Amino acid sequence: MTTTDIRRIEEAYQQAKELYAKIGIDTEKVLETLERIRISIHCWQGDDVRGFENADGELTGGIQTTGNHPGRARNADELRADLEKALSLIPGTHKVNLHAIYAETAGEKVDRNQLKPHHFQNWVEWAKKHGLGLDFNPTCFSHEFSDEGLTLSHPKKEIREFWVEHCKASRRIGEYFGKELGIPCVTNIWVPDGFKDITIDKLGPRKRLQESLDTIFEEKLDENYNVDAVESKLFGIGSESYVVGSHEFYMGYSLKNNKVLCLDVGHFHPTETVSNKISSMALFLDKLLLHVSRPVRWDSDHVVIMDDELMEIARELVVNDLFDKTYIALDFFDASINRIAAWVIGTRNTIKALMRAMLEPTNTLKEAELSGDFTTRLALLEEIKSYPFGAVWDYYCLKKNVPVREAWLQEVKAYEKEVLLDRDHARGEEEGEPACSL
Numbered sequence: 001m002t003t004t005d006i007r008r009i010e011e012a013y014q015q016a017k018e019l020y021a022k023i024g025i026d027t028e029k030v031l032e033t034l035e036r037i038r039i040s041i042h043c044w045q046g047d048d049v050r051g052f053e054n055a056d057g058e059l060t061g062g063i064q065t066t067g068n069h070p071g072r073a074r075n076a077d078e079l080r081a082d083l084e085k086a087l088s089l090i091p092g093t094h095k096v097n098l099h100a101i102y103a104e105t106a107g108e109k110v111d112r113n114q115l116k117p118h119h120f121q122n123w124v125e126w127a128k129k130h131g132l133g134l135d136f137n138p139t140c141f142s143h144e145f146s147d148e149g150l151t152l153s154h155p156k157k158e159i160r161e162f163w164v165e166h167c168k169a170s171r172r173i174g175e176y177f178g179k180e181l182g183i184p185c186v187t188n189i190w191v192p193d194g195f196k197d198i199t200i201d202k203l204g205p206r207k208r209l210q211e212s213l214d215t216i217f218e219e220k221l222d223e224n225y226n227v228d229a230v231e232s233k234l235f236g237i238g239s240e241s242y243v244v245g246s247h248e249f250y251m252g253y254s255l256k257n258n259k260v261l262c263l264d265v266g267h268f269h270p271t272e273t274v275s276n277k278i279s280s281m282a283l284f285l286d287k288l289l290l291h292v293s294r295p296v297r298w299d300s301d302h303v304v305i306m307d308d309e310l311m312e313i314a315r316e317l318v319v320n321d322l323f324d325k326t327y328i329a330l331d332f333f334d335a336s337i338n339r340i341a342a343w344v345i346g347t348r349n350t351i352k353a354l355m356r357a358m359l360e361p362t363n364t365l366k367e368a369e370l371s372g373d374f375t376t377r378l379a380l381l382e383e384i385k386s387y388p389f390g391a392v393w394d395y396y397c398l399k400k401n402v403p404v405r406e407a408w409l410q411e412v413k414a415y416e417k418e419v420l421l422d423r424d425h426a427r428g429e430e431e432g433e434p435a436c437s438l
């Protein structure tokens, strides 16, 4: 970037700063707030939710990754290298969200109910080196004991107990992350339990899930280290007719047991929006977890784009001052594009949306609404869309030493050529397939 480019970015920011000041927005304060927000970036976009336990195994649990873009990470070192590349292109300092299947057991066969903190020691050392926080998830899918589509609600006690022990082990790993890094770890439980077709006994599985969760949470852990979250879902592939852990189930469970409720943007009917649920949930719960995603026709886990729902979610957090009550995590997995680009696009958009919402004249809008002046409310909402938020974003990227605008893409393309394609070439040699060409 030339000195002229830098000067132009700084000049454009100064003009934007003056314009926003006229409507009562302090852009410096907005950027100070923005840089304190840690987004929880999901590791599983980097390898198509495969993990290290059985990387060539099937992804089950009613979730699906589509596409076959070359260069998927094949092991921990490659996954961490790809995450580092993505993080170098994203402004701010964040968290990385892990799943239990990303344990490093040095080739030892360790079943999920036997996982221990030391199986994640490399991740902790890596996170310390990069100033990152870590979040965690028990993996209750892609395992022989989840093949029937039931885990914590399974009618067989021994299968329920296996998953209960796995979730207990996961909370202790989360506690280890929190203690080692000084940043609370959110340990989020999602189970794929449900049925494909008409279900007669809908209460029984929910009672078993409730009992399993109660047992899992019996061990009291310091919330300065580990924060428990539970994630609801509407349906998955193979659980189209009935999901045990529905929104109503987990709304009730989290309220009754003071747990964090995870709202995934893809886990509701297409006509429902998570943005519309946030203020109600925030009224009754201490904390919320968001899985920011983009459903296309179903819980497709598309890469997050700057769409109306993302802006609405950001506005809810700003208007209701919910940053301190909300953990913001990402959840998408697209294998049809470069996976580092997916992380960069989705994370930059999420941060940008939060910034855009903070650049809106919230107090003026609230006053207009309260006084019944809906004309001003709508007019301002529409006019603010053409205010120069891009100049503020460019300046933020410049100040955080990450590429401005699309300049990050050439870095990703170079990384793909120098690093990612070799992986497929190597894989091709192993499997006798031709290396992918772009």
Ligand SMILES: C[C@H](O)[C@H](O)[C@@H](O)C(=O)CO
Binding pocket: 044, 049, 063, 137, 190, 231, 233, 264, 291, 299, 331
């Ligand atoms: C991999 C995650 O645990 C998973 O995506 C879960 O959060 C979910 O949203 C399932 O649909």
Ligand SMILES: [Mn+2]
Binding pocket: 231, 264, 291, 331
């Ligand atoms: Mn999710």
